[in-house]
Amino acid sequence: MFTKVLIANRGEIALRVARTCRELGIATVAVYSTADRDSTVTAFADESVHIGPPPAGRSYLSAPALVEAVRRTGADAVHPGYGFLSEDPDFAEVCAEEGIVFVGPDWPVLERLGDKASARELMLSAGLPLLPGSGGVCATEAECLRTAARLGLPVIVKAVAGGGGRGMAIARDEASLPAVYRETRATAQSLYGDGRVYVERYLDGARHVEIQVLADRHGNALALGDRDCSVQRRHQKLVEETPAPGLSPATREAMALAAVHGVRTAGLVGAATVEFLVDSDENFYFLEVNARLQVEHPVTEMVTGVDIVEQQLRLAAGEPLTLGEQDVRGRGAAVECRLNAEDPDRDFRATPGTLEVFHLPGGPFTRVDTHCVPGATISPYYDPLLAKIVTWGVDRRAALRRMDRALAEVRIEGPGVSVNTALLRRVLADPDFAAGTYSTALLTEMLTASGSAR
């Protein structure tokens, strides 16, 4: 096992990773930009390195800064968290060259899975069901129109380099397709420096269900159950739960098998999530592989009792997977709500500011992951996630009632700071959500119906 791990991230996930390192007796190195100088993880970690100014491009996204921080502190591994460089094949390659263990898949695997077109091909070859699509990059507008004519509308145009809900747009009719195509190309070019896009049939009213997988270097892989992440705003997840409600055991098992097979086919080592769209007939279609820790991993932890970060570290250190099916059998249900400093009434605009009051819930079967403390300042440079509230219950209903109790305890106040607590409670109260019959359209429909997010 490692003796010192540098955590190449910030916010709640940096603290999350540092906690498990501490529990395993591994020394921790935090890194921080000037904006995060007084952060909780900096105080928690054994050492800290100031890696750059607030803009992520010169700090958390700067591979040279991170590699030099590793050299300076003598860490033997880097945990990238989620976002930032967590799925960057170049960073993983540099780490490998420098003799630093990257806690994640090998860089060629990241490269293959990061290109959404090649990931599609790979999973197709592994026999996973895919939505009908362009079968590769759609190089011209004409090709895009031909593909859409073949697939039928609506279609979704996606950036090859995209992921995590960014760089994608839906075209509902032929007339709008050329504009959608051009805009997605332009967005992809500006976001990723890679304008290539592909086209897939778009499923209305589908659910977003994902399988958590662990895989070692010795040919063992294991699914840790599924998560439903259909409650999304602008393709960004807001509420996640496990197990996905209402799926038949047969579908659940078939998805888990497909996910494990896909991960093995990709040669992936570590923790990964295979995302699927599931239609109302329980047909499921491969979406993408997230070859990293997910924001929503705690729901799986609460139900299975597995510390996924510990598993990542062990797997990255080359240890064999010692968990079997019997060790990861889920108990009960868990749900996570993301508390964001954002204003649902103003198109979810981030509302940075100082948290004068910051009170989060606790008590039975309630987990809180946060990097914030009273008096902390939420910087405009990074994502507006303040805290993750996770509750467990013997069944879905108990977990959801507990979540509503927990959200009612939240008190966060500060000048200019708006928090999405009320919207989260509205989701819990929504009849479709409560019945477990919701799809990715839920939040949009809720907001459209009320004309307001509150």
Added chain:
Amino acid sequence: MFTKVLIANRGEIALRVARTCRELGIATVAVYSTADRDSTVTAFADESVHIGPPPAGRSYLSAPALVEAVRRTGADAVHPGYGFLSEDPDFAEVCAEEGIVFVGPDWPVLERLGDKASARELMLSAGLPLLPGSGGVCATEAECLRTAARLGLPVIVKAVAGGGGRGMAIARDEASLPAVYRETRATAQSLYGDGRVYVERYLDGARHVEIQVLADRHGNALALGDRDCSVQRRHQKLVEETPAPGLSPATREAMALAAVHGVRTAGLVGAATVEFLVDSDENFYFLEVNARLQVEHPVTEMVTGVDIVEQQLRLAAGEPLTLGEQDVRGRGAAVECRLNAEDPDRDFRATPGTLEVFHLPGGPFTRVDTHCVPGATISPYYDPLLAKIVTWGVDRRAALRRMDRALAEVRIEGPGVSVNTALLRRVLADPDFAAGTYSTALLTEMLTASGSAR
């Protein structure tokens, strides 16, 4: 089920009970003394009633104030928490007369178990193993000396009306016995208005192990596993864990059977804990029944997934126990540490004051129960418990390492306020504790060896 429950308590346990009520859709009434006017549970509950001035005798211990508060709010049940009136047969009887459901055993059961001499007799008749003792009240000094001569020294002199670690003293030799006898009688008279005492052989180096039991009105009873609570200061628990380390499965099962049988024999309905002393040969001896929720119940909740407060409410409402052995099978291990505002270096003197900084841990498999917030004032009128930190792990070692990580995150500061965090971490680091081979002598030995609590 009830529609409105009045919580006849304060502090963390009042909030704990209110949370489960909320989750079950039951309206809550908080009560408060003048010192607790701005408490967290008062803000949380649906209604609050000001029941008296700060001294508990005129507020939390005043049965008339509580009964009138129930009448005023129309609550149909009272949850007494722990301490205060939770095991008071008179209060339970008054509730019964007034048509209020007391969430706890019927008053005759409380009366029988509250008198330690009659509880001993009852459990003896149920076949539970008891330490050799006076077999009833020791009415005179001469009788006490005769009994001690028969039992052999050391002996422990206990108040018949005592419990929860109060009203007891050990005599190690014949010469000191008369003074110990007289002092215990005097203490018992002043604490409980009942000077009767009895005598038992005292076991050095024994462990304090207890069994959590649930029992319904329909003849069903179930054990939820055991807890080791041997880490005590002045007979007050400080660290508790489940499962009790190192016990053989046969002993564990025998204790659970004895506890369930004892509870049934007593005719007890609700949640109760049967306490035993266990010697180094795994002989176990009945100590007492705590016919109420215990401070340390969360460790059992984390391992079994059972919400014990929910079960109390259901059982008090007359519902049958629907849990079976298969529903309460423990997973992993859990440990609880009590954060007290007290100074271990000054004989654990309470250190009330204002909490200027109040930061508690969170994250994976970590539960926090507290009623405190930054800026809160800890009153000198009540016990100094600030928070309970509970951690879970796949095994004991993982739970303890996690606890040490969690305790290292605690930051509590205020003028004059001392917190026992460092002592708790010293317990975790103690070789005997780490090996799971400790007894009730652990803390005394630690403090004696170092000459200091830090």
Added chain:
Amino acid sequence: MSTPPTEAGQLVEELGRQARRLAAEVPGGLCRVSVRAGDATVELEWAASPDPRPAPEPEPEAGETDETGETVDAPLVGTFYHASEPGGPPFVRVGDVVAQDTVVGIVEAMKMMNKVLAGRAGTVTGVLVPDGDLVEYGQPLIALASGG
């Protein structure tokens, strides 16, 4: 540091008032008082530590007169009665002059009748709670003007 006649000053004054009120309700053993507003702090500490045992229960018959002298407050939770029996003449009416030991009402708690005494001399200016209402501890029952 002098207290400026500002909002902060008013805050301090109000905090002080609350502290004194709290202190007055407590039978003994007050150990430390701290009043803070922003950076301004007043702190008092006594040498004796508070008695950890519950205080002996005083016979709750005197009403608690709040320190502004404006009201007689309920000395315990229960039902407030204006008269000693249903339909009987009320203990006091608006305009009545009362002495310290004048009975101004009764609070019934668990069938025990607890007399409420005025606690100080004055003139009744209001009966604040209807006959037979359930009151909580400290709830103002009778408005009382100083003197008589």
Added chain:
Amino acid sequence: MSTPPTEAGQLVEELGRQARRLAAEVPGGLCRVSVRAGDATVELEWAASPDPRPAPEPEPEAGETDETGETVDAPLVGTFYHASEPGGPPFVRVGDVVAQDTVVGIVEAMKMMNKVLAGRAGTVTGVLVPDGDLVEYGQPLIALASGG
């Protein structure tokens, strides 16, 4: 509101200094500045919202000169070299007079050599980091007195 010459006043002043320093390091998009100490608050807000995309990475070659003008700080994490080659003459020595674009050292990060410029005119009064040491972002490298 006038700032009194107290500890709180000094705190506010220092906070203001930090805020200005932070603002100076950021390429653009500053949206709100709030400085608070106890009850005293200074707040500035601009209409434009910050650009959510990462700023284009500037070529990190200029050292960041801190606003007191006392030090030239590391523009990135890496190894600080006094000279362009091992054993070569150092870029600057104590007493040297430098111009804004004088190279005062090199920070190597992942085999890329990044020149550190003085950033302003002055006289070198100290070389604060030994040759070959690993430095973090913002670490003072060279002490510089104003003028020359």
